[in-house]
Amino acid sequence: MDFPFMLQALPEIIKAIPVTFFMAVAATAVGWILGLFIALIRRAKTPGISQVLAVFVSFMRGVPLVILLYIAYYALPTMIYSYGLSIGREIDVSGVPAILYAITALVLDQAAYSSEIFRSALGSVDEGQLEAAYSVGMTKTQAMIRIILPQAFAVAVPNLGGLFVGLVKGTSLAYYVGVYEITATAQLLALPKLNYIEAYIMTTVIYEVISIIFNKVFNVAENSLKRFRGVATA
Amino acid sequence: MAKVELTNIHKSFGDNHILKGVDMSIEEGEVVVILGPSGSGKTTLLRTINFLDAADEGSVSVSGFKVDCKKHRKSEIIELRRKTAMVFQNYNLFANKTILENVMEALVTVKKYNKKDAEKAAIEILAKVGLGEDRLHFYPSQLSGGQQQRAGIARALILNPDVILFDEPTSALDPELVGEVLQTIKAVAQTGITMIVVTHEIAFAKEVASRVIFMEGGKIVEQGPPEEILVHPQEARTKEFLNRIINTNA
Numbered sequence: 001m002d003f004p005f006m007l008q009a010l011p012e013i014i015k016a017i018p019v020t021f022f023m024a025v026a027a028t029a030v031g032w033i034l035g036l037f038i039a040l041i042r043r044a045k046t047p048g049i050s051q052v053l054a055v056f057v058s059f060m061r062g063v064p065l066v067i068l069l070y071i072a073y074y075a076l077p078t079m080i081y082s083y084g085l086s087i088g089r090e091i092d093v094s095g096v097p098a099i100l101y102a103i104t105a106l107v108l109d110q111a112a113y114s115s116e117i118f119r120s121a122l123g124s125v126d127e128g129q130l131e132a133a134y135s136v137g138m139t140k141t142q143a144m145i146r147i148i149l150p151q152a153f154a155v156a157v158p159n160l161g162g163l164f165v166g167l168v169k170g171t172s173l174a175y176y177v178g179v180y181e182i183t184a185t186a187q188l189l190a191l192p193k194l195n196y197i198e199a200y201i202m203t204t205v206i207y208e209v210i211s212i213i214f215n216k217v218f219n220v221a222e223n224s225l226k227r228f229r230g231v232a233t234a
Numbered sequence: 235m236a237k238v239e240l241t242n243i244h245k246s247f248g249d250n251h252i253l254k255g256v257d258m259s260i261e262e263g264e265v266v267v268i269l270g271p272s273g274s275g276k277t278t279l280l281r282t283i284n285f286l287d288a289a290d291e292g293s294v295s296v297s298g299f300k301v302d303c304k305k306h307r308k309s310e311i312i313e314l315r316r317k318t319a320m321v322f323q324n325y326n327l328f329a330n331k332t333i334l335e336n337v338m339e340a341l342v343t344v345k346k347y348n349k350k351d352a353e354k355a356a357i358e359i360l361a362k363v364g365l366g367e368d369r370l371h372f373y374p375s376q377l378s379g380g381q382q383q384r385a386g387i388a389r390a391l392i393l394n395p396d397v398i399l400f401d402e403p404t405s406a407l408d409p410e411l412v413g414e415v416l417q418t419i420k421a422v423a424q425t426g427i428t429m430i431v432v433t434h435e436i437a438f439a440k441e442v443a444s445r446v447i448f449m450e451g452g453k454i455v456e457q458g459p460p461e462e463i464l465v466h467p468q469e470a471r472t473k474e475f476l477n478r479i480i481n482t483n484a
Contacts, residue, residue, distance in 0.1 A: 129328055
């Protein structure tokens, strides 16, 4: 074990953590909002869009994340470029940083997976409460925001936590499209003296620590959101 | 002017024709109890009044505000719902809110009260249904069915609605809790508010109703004062139903 290498490399790898977080947080913020809307539309069974979204979700769940990243990185720029030409403009796609393509792929992935979590969570809230909200004169939006969504979120949090931790690990695949996050940085540092074992041990520890921290965060969130689930005395 | 007026209400679920042209006119301060075997359409009829189930045909009018069931707008339904309130069989309290918040909720979000006033009004109403200060901050899941249903009644009362719709308010309760809820409903009836109650509690109907309606097969079979319908029913189907109920209760 090359400890001097590890000591030297560790700060460099740690410096890459924000890149990993940036991808994860951006993909979560955009992806989960999309996921929530997909879930709401699919539950409302809006004809047409609902079916299209069902196909989208099913497709996204079938495609490996690596392939999705490749599609975003190689196919997307070409598509944007030729779309630009079709409207008579030459768009410089080479100037777009790789991380944006990676985030695009992660957003689509998160939208699909989170939509399934939201869909089942929304379904777990008793329909009667929606009727009760209507019966006192609330609009659909009011009922959703004040009654249904808070309960659905409480149900969704454990699964969302798992999804988020999975995503943090999934960002390591962005290495394949040239984003220097944790894994890619470790690989790069390991290269000159072939310190791969050391590099992989360090990355594993870093991912483990991140995962433990976020599991804890989501546990706390779960407990505070579920405070209304008291012990039934009936 | 009638407080609640239903004209030619028809409702189907798929091929199942539940309501077959129901007319009903209810005056201010009446306590109307609707009886009938299960599947007679009594709950559906109640739910067409506040459009939780929109009727396919006919019209609903509450305090002179009339909505055509065939072509209703969202805004009309909301306006109609704001004149009514409902008490549900399964209480349907908001599980993420305390008892106090459940009762305040509509005052704040619908009637735009400030929180302080809403809270004061809610505490007052909750005391009236027998839920004291010690219960205010409990979540529904921490209360007995009877307490939950009384909170449900408070949630309806606080809106000061033109009519309260009770959908089998005691059917989901343990037998020993039925009494406290019926007492509460009786006390509400005595305040003179217009009420429509779907129930199987014959004794309650006898004591509290100003009118009893007997429904079967999606139609009103017979209606009149309780002593008339419950003691001297004219229609064979009403007699049969009452015999069945009284025998199983005995």
